Amino acid sequence: MAEMKSHCTRLLVAAMDFGTTYSGYAFSFRDKPLDIQTNPNWHAGSEKLISLKNPTCVLLKPNKEFHSFGFEAENKYGDLAEDDEHHGWYFFRRFKMALYETDNLTSATTIEDIAGKKMPALTVFTHAVRYLKDHLLNTLDTKVTDVSIEDIQFVITVPAIWDEKAKQFMRLAATSAGIKNDQLRIALEPEAASIWCQVETDNNLCVLSHPGSKYMVVDLGGGTADITVHQKKEDGTLKEIHKATGGAWGGNEVDKAYIEMLTKLSTTDAMQEFKTTQMADYFDIHRDFETKKRSIKSDDEGKVTIKIPASLRELATKHGATKKKDLGKDISWTGDKLRMQSSLIRQLFDGPIQVLIKHVEDLLSDPIIEDIDAILLVGGFGECQLVNAAFRRAFYNMQLIVPNEPGLAVLKGAVRFGHLPEIVSVRVSRYAYGREVWPAFDENVHPSSKRSVQLGKPICKEVFYKIVSVGEEIPFGKEVKTLGSAINVGQMRATINLYSSLDENPMFITTAGCKFLGNVGFDLPDSKNLEDKNHTIFLTFGDTELKCRVVIDKTKKEVETTIKCL
Known part of the structure; x- marks a missing residue:
């Protein structure tokens, strides 16, 4: 395997692959980052199925306390049902897709259990993350001594096609489960698979590790198909060359x-x-x-x-x-x-396979990626031989690569990502990002319906001020600054509303397809001078999550800010 020096400051990195159907974890220590250990095998009770991942199932008692997770939860609930004693219990399975399918996701969003009983989604997700975290800690206790939770850099995987709300929801579930914010990174699933396949020793994967090589990563899980395109750079990092796409076409x-x-x-x-x-x-x-x-x-x-x-x-x-x-x-x-x-x-396979093949064909018609060298197929559904065969038929003129243990590629890559968070050095924006502004009204540009008056001056309300374009290449950690000011000297707090859109140039935040992303609120200086309240907003793109910081221009003081998406 390729040499790699960890950039992690903690003792070890532990990744959780929180899947629609199955979940698992893996970890490696800072001094041996490529010696990745997966969680122990889970057994499906008396059945023959043994898996390195556990079904994503949560069982709660009638009093809503946690009982069990995975195979244990399935078996217990099955036993309860056999004896007609399951009434009042809560059994949730395959609930991850709720974060993708819910239009207006909030921290109060509810999901239904197998019997239709509702519960806050955050409660269920928190139980699942806590179980994986505690199981990991117990496993570590059997292998090493004196390792505490503070020694761990956690990574949680999410689909690349998830929006900021869904990512923040997973972060909130993790913090609710006892993982500190500064100990957590979010990894994008197809990226993680790509990262891992860069260090696999399989000869078929060599084409991916040559500088300049371009390849498509198709991550097929239980819930979603998640697709990205990478190019290997001379410095060993990866450059995303097409925005992530996909849909609900999983196994x-x-x-x-x-x-x-x-x-x-x-x-x-x-x-x-x-x-x-x-x-x-x-x-x-x-x-x-x-x-x-x-x-x-x-x-x-x-x-x-x-x-x-x-x-x-x-x-x-x-x-x-x-x-x-x-x-x-x-x-x-x-x-x-x-x-x-x-x-x-x-x-039975025709539906998702046909949609998937058509989507990849459409992607390959884009001149940006028509010269890619290979297609990398990963994920649990990517192991399916029917899927493999369909890809070989449809893309017979390209090299199709399926790594060893394709279902673990995301999990192992997420561990490596935790050691080298900057390994993807360029990403492509899936959306146009902007903020809401209220500029001076221009009757030659703005419709009369958007005209308002503020401090005796005509202004145009709800204008979308673009900060990042759809498809824009963004280096890792790139900060984009935008200026802000107070309306009057009495204003003591400012709120910046952020929006995203799949359209290149939405004129207003009310334009169809423009979605509220979140807001940033912060205190302004107590001053009678309006200019003292001027500030600069720095939005950081090019990472797996959008970040923000605000600096007061006169004092250069950085004020505490958090983008609230939920």
């Missing part, structure tokens, strides 16, 4: 299609009763299909056998499901075995 879409197929075979009523009364068997269906999903091939012929709990067959019969002779020659269901033509299984 969970295949799971949904599979459950829909089973529902059609067994009837809606049978499936609903099955999910309610046979919870352990319901989880087993997902676990068994997870293994089958990764192994099925595009050239498989004949029939595939999938184990189906006998309890679902009994409920299907109870609710008058189609009898065996009516299922057709391509599918049969006998006892606990469902046999179907492999072509029917492959059809």
